Amino acid sequence: MKRGFLTTSKAQAKLSKDTNLRVSTAAKPETIAVKKFLGVVENATVRPGGYETDSKERVMKERDALAPMGDLDEDAFLYTSQPSIGLKDTLQTYPDGWAECVLYPDAKALILATPGFPAALVRPSSRSYRVTSTPDKGLGLFSTRKISAGDLILSERPLTISPAWTITRMRFLRELTEQEKYLAVVYEWEKTLQPMFDRLCPENKSAFMALANSHQHDGSGPIVGRIRTNSFGLSCFQSGRFTAEEQRTMRKGVYSAVYNEISRLNHSCSPNVYGHFDIATFSYQIFAVRDISKDEELTVSYTGLYSDSKARQAELKSYGFQCTCPACRAPTESDMRRTISSSLATNNLGDGLFKLSLLEEEGLQSIREYSETLEFVMERYIGVGDAANAIIYAKKLVKCRHSANDAKRYTTAIGVQSHSLWPKKS
Ligand SMILES: [Zn+2]
Numbered sequence: 001m002k003r004g005f006l007t008t009s010k011a012q013a014k015l016s017k018d019t020n021l022r023v024s025t026a027a028k029p030e031t032i033a034v035k036k037f038l039g040v041v042e043n044a045t046v047r048p049g050g051y052e053t054d055s056k057e058r059v060m061k062e063r064d065a066l067a068p069m070g071d072l073d074e075d076a077f078l079y080t081s082q083p084s085i086g087l088k089d090t091l092q093t094y095p096d097g098w099a100e101c102v103l104y105p106d107a108k109a110l111i112l113a114t115p116g117f118p119a120a121l122v123r124p125s126s127r128s129y130r131v132t133s134t135p136d137k138g139l140g141l142f143s144t145r146k147i148s149a150g151d152l153i154l155s156e157r158p159l160t161i162s163p164a165w166t167i168t169r170m171r172f173l174r175e176l177t178e179q180e181k182y183l184a185v186v187y188e189w190e191k192t193l194q195p196m197f198d199r200l201c202p203e204n205k206s207a208f209m210a211l212a213n214s215h216q217h218d219g220s221g222p223i224v225g226r227i228r229t230n231s232f233g234l235s236c237f238q239s240g241r242f243t244a245e246e247q248r249t250m251r252k253g254v255y256s257a258v259y260n261e262i263s264r265l266n267h268s269c270s271p272n273v274y275g276h277f278d279i280a281t282f283s284y285q286i287f288a289v290r291d292i293s294k295d296e297e298l299t300v301s302y303t304g305l306y307s308d309s310k311a312r313q314a315e316l317k318s319y320g321f322q323c324t325c326p327a328c329r330a331p332t333e334s335d336m337r338r339t340i341s342s343s344l345a346t347n348n349l350g351d352g353l354f355k356l357s358l359l360e361e362e363g364l365q366s367i368r369e370y371s372e373t374l375e376f377v378m379e380r381y382i383g384v385g386d387a388a389n390a391i392i393y394a395k396k397l398v399k400c401r402h403s404a405n406d407a408k409r410y411t412t413a414i415g416v417q418s419h420s421l422w423p424k425k426s
Helices: 009-017 105-112 178-198 202-209 222-230 244-250 309-319 331-343 349-361 368-383 387-400 405-410 413-417
Strands: 051-054 078-082 099-103 129-133 139-143 152-156 160-163 169-172 232-234 255-258 273-278 283-288 297-300
Touching: 051 178, 078 105, 099 105, 099 178, 160 178, 169 178, 178 222, 202 222, 222 255, 273 297, 309 331, 331 349, 349 368, 368 387, 368 405, 387 405, 387 413, 405 413
Parallel strands: 099 160
Antiparallel strands: 051 169, 078 099, 129 139, 139 297, 152 283, 160 255, 232 255, 273 283
C-alpha cells in the first residue's frame, strides 16, 4: 500500500477527530470517474494531498513481451514494449519501431494472441506527404502529389500506448473538491506514466517531447499533457472485460496512442483521411477517404462530426484552438446539412442517395454513417437488378473504408449477381 497525505500525523489526527472526514468506506481504493478541468486551473502547481493510492499490483518488467503473465491481478498494469524487442535493439536494427506501453494484462494477452502479430509494417509504395510548419497550427502533414481515395498514405507504430484515463486506484478525503480530486488524479497519472516514458529510446523520447502540449496550466504534467494533446483513441484492445458503460464513462479498456508523425495531423471538421489501427502490424494506418490534391493538408477530426459548429468548438477548447475550416466559417448551412443527415432515416434508395449527397457536400466521407449509407445504396441497386450502379457504390465503399473488404466482391458483375439480394429468375 502506498500512502500519501493520509499517513501524515496531521491527517491522522484529523481523521480520528472527525469521522465525517473519513475516506470512502470502500474496502480498497478504486478508480473513479473524476471531472476534468481545462485551461488555467488554480493551484495547479501545488502538490495535491488528501488521498491515498494503492499501487501494490504495479508490475515493472523490462522488455518482456513474451514473459509469462501467470496469475497477475487483472488490475495490474504492465510496462511493456510491443512488439517485443531485444535489449540491444535500436531504431537502426529495428526500423519498424515499437511502442512503449502501459497495458492491463487482458490487453497484452489479446495483442499476443492476434494472428500474425507481430507482422512487418505495411508501407505505401512511395511517400506522398511531407511534415511542414503551418502559419497557425504548428506542424502539419501535406500531400506532395495527388492521392486517390482509398490509398494508404502512411502507417506508423505508436511511440506510446497507455490507458485513456487514470488506472491508479485512489481514495479521497470527503472534503476534497472536484478540482482537488482532479489535480490529485493528474499528479498520480503522471507518476504512473513516467516509467513508460523512461523506457523510450533516446530518439523517441525527443520525438515525444517535441510534440505540442496544450495542457500546460491545468495540472497535467509534461507526459500527461502531451498525451492529452496528441493521442488517438484505441478501442481495439477490448477483451470483453469492461462493459460498454465502463468504456464510455470511465474510458476503461480504451487506450491512447501517441505517434511521431501521425500525431502531427491537424483537425478539420471535414477530414480527408481515416485511421485504422491494425494489431497484427501494430500500426495505425492512414488512408485517404476522398481524392486529395497536391499540397493539400491531410486532416483528421478531433471531435464528433455530427454535432453543430458550436459544440465542436467547445470540444476543441482542450486543444487550445478555434477551428476555421469552411464548415465552421459558414456554420448555418453546414449545421443544417449535418443535422438533416444525422436524423435522416434511410428507408429507400432516394433517402440513401440524398443522405450521401449531404455527407459528400460536408466532406464527411470518413464517418461510419457514410460507408453504411454507401452499402445501403449498393444493396438497393442490387435488389432491383441494377448491376452497373451497384458496382459504382461498391467501388466507392471499398475506397472510403479500408475495413469494408467484403464489398470488394461486389465490384464486378459476377460478384453483384452472387449477392443474396440479386433478383432470382422465376
Ligand atoms: Zn471546423
